[in-house]
Amino acid sequence: MIGKAHEQVSTPAERSQARAACAVAAAAGLPVGVHHLTVTADSSAVSAASAWIRSLGGRSGITPDDLFRLDLCVSEVVMNIASYGYAEGAERVVDLHAEGAADNAGIRVEIEDRGAPFDPLSVPTLQFSPPTVGETRVGGFGIQLIRNFADECSYVRCGDRNVLTVTIRRSTAAADGQYFGGRTDRGSERRRNSAPPAFPLARSGGQLAAREERTLQERRRLGFISGCRLFRDIPYHLLEELVAGCPVRSVTQEEVLLSPGDRNRHIVLVLSGSMRVHLGSVDSPDYTEIACGECAGEMSVIDGKPVSAYVVAAAGSRLMMIDGETFLARILPIPGVARNLVEALTDRMRRTNDRIIERFKSSIELQALQRELLFAREVHAGMVPERITLEPSRPELQCSGYMRPARQVGGDFYDAFYMEAGRLAVVMGDVCGKGMPAALYMARTMTLLRSEAMHKRARTQRQHTLDIAESTNRMLCRNNDAGYFVSVFAGVLDITTGLLTWVNAGHPAPAMARGSSEFRFLTGPRHLLMGVSEEARYTVGETALPPGSALLLYTDGAMEAENAQGTMFGSARLLGLLNEAKNRDAQAIIDTAVEAVDAFAEGRAQGDDLTLLALRYAGAL
Amino acid sequence: MKMTIEQLDDALTRIQLDGRLDLEGTQAIDQRFAYATSTQPLRVAVDLSSVTFVASIGLRTLLTAARAQATRGGKMVLFGPNAMVRNVLETAGIDTILPIFNDWESARAGLHAG
Numbered sequence: 077m078i079g080k081a082h083e084q085v086s087t088p089a090e091r092s093q094a095r096a097a098c099a100v101a102a103a104a105g106l107p108v109g110v111h112h113l114t115v116t117a118d119s120s121a122v123s124a125a126s127a128w129i130r131s132l133g134g135r136s137g138i139t140p141d142d143l144f145r146l147d148l149c150v151s152e153v154v155m156n157i158a159s160y161g162y163a164e165g166a167e168r169v170v171d172l173h174a175e176g177a178a179d180n181a182g183i184r185v186e187i188e189d190r191g192a193p194f195d196p197l198s199v200p201t202l203q204f205s206p207p208t209v210g211e212t213r214v215g216g217f218g219i220q221l222i223r224n225f226a227d228e229c230s231y232v233r234c235g236d237r238n239v240l241t242v243t244i245r246r247s248t249a250a251a252d253g254q255y256f257g258g259r260t261d262r263g264s265e266r267r268r269n270s271a272p273p274a275f276p277l278a279r280s281g282g283q284l285a286a287r288e289e290r291t292l293q294e295r296r297r298l299g300f301i302s303g304c305r306l307f308r309d310i311p312y313h314l315l316e317e318l319v320a321g322c323p324v325r326s327v328t329q330e331e332v333l334l335s336p337g338d339r340n341r342h343i344v345l346v347l348s349g350s351m352r353v354h355l356g357s358v359d360s361p362d363y364t365e366i367a368c369g370e371c372a373g374e375m376s377v378i379d380g381k382p383v384s385a386y387v388v389a390a391a392g393s394r395l396m397m398i399d400g401e402t403f404l405a406r407i408l409p410i411p412g413v414a415r416n417l418v419e420a421l422t423d424r425m426r427r428t429n430d431r432i433i434e435r436f437k438s439s440i441e442l443q444a445l446q447r448e449l450l451f452a453r454e455v456h457a458g459m460v461p462e463r464i465t466l467e468p469s470r471p472e473l474q475c476s477g478y479m480r481p482a483r484q485v486g487g488d489f490y491d492a493f494y495m496e497a498g499r500l501a502v503v504m505g506d507v508c509g510k511g512m513p514a515a516l517y518m519a520r521t522m523t524l525l526r527s528e529a530m531h532k533r534a535r536t537q538r539q540h541t542l543d544i545a546e547s548t549n550r551m552l553c554r555n556n557d558a559g560y561f562v563s564v565f566a567g568v569l570d571i572t573t574g575l576l577t578w579v580n581a582g583h584p585a586p587a588m589a590r591g592s593s594e595f596r597f598l599t600g601p602r603h604l605l606m607g608v609s610e611e612a613r614y615t616v617g618e619t620a621l622p623p624g625s626a627l628l629l630y631t632d633g634a635m636e637a638e639n640a641q642g643t644m645f646g647s648a649r650l651l652g653l654l655n656e657a658k659n660r661d662a663q664a665i666i667d668t669a670v671e672a673v674d675a676f677a678e679g680r681a682q683g684d685d686l687t688l689l690a691l692r693y694a695g696a697l
Numbered sequence: 698m699k700m701t702i703e704q705l706d707d708a709l710t711r712i713q714l715d716g717r718l719d720l721e722g723t724q725a726i727d728q729r730f731a732y733a734t735s736t737q738p739l740r741v742a743v744d745l746s747s748v749t750f751v752a753s754i755g756l757r758t759l760l761t762a763a764r765a766q767a768t769r770g771g772k773m774v775l776f777g778p779n780a781m782v783r784n785v786l787e788t789a790g791i792d793t794i795l796p797i798f799n800d801w802e803s804a805r806a807g808l809h810a811g
Binding site: 119122123126141144145147148151152155217218220221224225553556557559608609610611 | 702719720721728729732733736737750752753754756757780781784785788789
């Protein structure tokens with residue numbers, strides 16, 4: 077977001093021309109100038125615009141209530157543009173301009189977008205008197221709020237732009253208040269309060285100059301210089317003579333001004349454009365920018381030591397070179413300059429510290445994340461058996477499982493076990509989410525399924541299946557503030573009758589070949605994922621398995637495996653390969669499926685786990 | 698944006714919201730808030746006394762929760778909004794469908810009465 081939004085105040089030339097307008101803005105409460113912000117119209121735009129408005133408002137001294145209204149209106153307009161203003165793929169831009177309202181008593185913000193023509197104010201007002209809360213339509217409040225909280229709002233289509241103007245007048249409570257109470261912009265305060273510099277002034281060469289004799293160029297340069305951080309609050313007449321003779325360099329193409337080891341004799345002040353300070357190498361991506369109005373070189377001028385970094389001027393920049401001797405002997409002693417310099421150096425030091433801390437933090441976070449993933453992998457591997465060994469082993473049934481976790485540990489699992497003689501539980505699931513929390517939720521789900529299966533033994537197989545699903549879901553919903561969900565297929569097979577009873581909670585339908593027929597996807601009742609609602613009720617599906625039947629459970633990682641062209645493996649391909657391997661044993665079915673998925677993906681790393689479980693039922697013996 | 702849920706002895710739930718209920722703040726709590734207010738019938742009071750700003754997206758979240766409670770036979774009330782927040786709630790007509798109380802005592806009484 078930071079990279080996309082940029083704030084600017086008008087250039088000094090514009091500022092001097094618009095001085096009258098600035099006076100209006102100052103009186104209305106905004107720091108001097110028309111303020112601009114450009115943001116990309118996406119979900120971060122609202123926060124960026126709101127932060128900008130609050131920062132301007134905070135400096136302007138308008139009342140908190142007026143600022144609330146302004147913030148609300150601007151947020152709603154920008155949200156509207158971000159949500160509806162642009163077609164898919166269009167360049168999404170929102171421009172905001174804030175200034176004091178023309179009649180001196182408020183703030184006006186213009187919000188522009190280049191989307192299709194749309195006047196939000198033409199939307200009819202909604203009626204809010206529904207009989208009960210259950211029937212209320214949710215939403216559509218934004219325009220209503222703008223209409224009610226702005227003192228004025230208007231829309232105009234201007235060229236290819238929609239321009240919505242919102243004006244907030246200061247409330248009467250603040251009308252007589254101190255407009256520049258609290259935090260104020262020192263530059264604007266000085267312009268308002270300090271007496272104009274005394275004339276005539278001494279020019280370099282000993283002549284006296286009246287104000288009118290200064291060229292426009294000189295006046296602009298002076299006006300700008302006094303706005304620089306280093307010369308803030310320093311009266312013009314103290315600086316005029318000293319900076320009048322300083323050369324100004326125009327940088328036509330990017331230029332390295334200083335390199336480590338150089339002896340530096342100048343303080344370089346950026347009049348327009350910018351410079352970059354690189355530590356290490358001249359093209360390292362990690363650098364500090366020196367913006368318009370800031371300077372470089374002061375450290376080496378002060379301590380006389382060789383330069384410690386590369387200073388690179390951007391193409392098109394204009395730089396004023398202040399001679400180091402002059403700076404030390406004549407500029408530094410001017411009251412205020414030393415304080416400004418210390419402030420600037422402190423600020424730079426703080427910024428450097430922040431960056432170091434930031435870098436340190438992210439490296440620690442990365443380590444913690446990697447450690448967490450390792451733990452999660454261990455939890456995962458510890459919970460899910462690598463191969464399924466049914467105890468006791470019976471000739472009626474073969475069961476094989478396969479799981480390959482993706483790089484970012486997922487939450488897939490499977491399990492198969494006898495609950496009592498001849499009654500087999502077979503389950504598979506997939507927790508929505510990654511990392512440690514998902515692995516823990518997976519462990520919780522598996523443990524619950526096992527314990528519910530072993531301890532809730534209803535008389536009928538059907539009721540037993542239902543009890544396992546419903547009580548597992550109920551337990552999963554409790555203490556689930558983080559909102560984890562899990563898809564579960566839970567089946568119970570009676571190996572003497574061949575009856576399979578099952579509940580499918582949001583899991584992909586298993587593939588089944590009944591007797592000698594082809595593989596098909598199991599049809600029947602489907603339900604919501606587990607962990608969402610304690611009230612979820614399930615219907616049990618029943619499928620009779622004739623001898624020779626086979627069943628394959630899988631998670632969506634199998635279906636969604638992608639090849640280099642971005643094509644998914646898909647269900648047709650899965651059924652096709654299963655039918656080819658139809659008469660083979662359970663392990664062979666798994667091997668065929670894994671080989672087919674790998675061949676399809678052509679070595680492309682997959683984002684999801686690949687998890688399979690195959691059952692082959694030979695019939696009661 | 699912070700959100701704290703308290704289960705109280707008299708079968709009431711108190712949810713305290715703290716911060717700006719703007720796009721960012723609402724997104725930060727939306728899922729947890731919906732989960733806490735929509736999955737089962739409750740008598741729930743939402744404490745807005747530490748909410749400093751509310752935009753339409755925040756109203757939507759409050760209203761969605763209220764609607765979920767209404768269809769499940771629960772009840773939701775709001776309490777303690779500052780003057781500007783109350784102003785926004787009233788402008789959008791929320792007060793016609795969701796009771797807004799000044800403080801916790803009256804909100805609790807309101808929930809017990811309903």
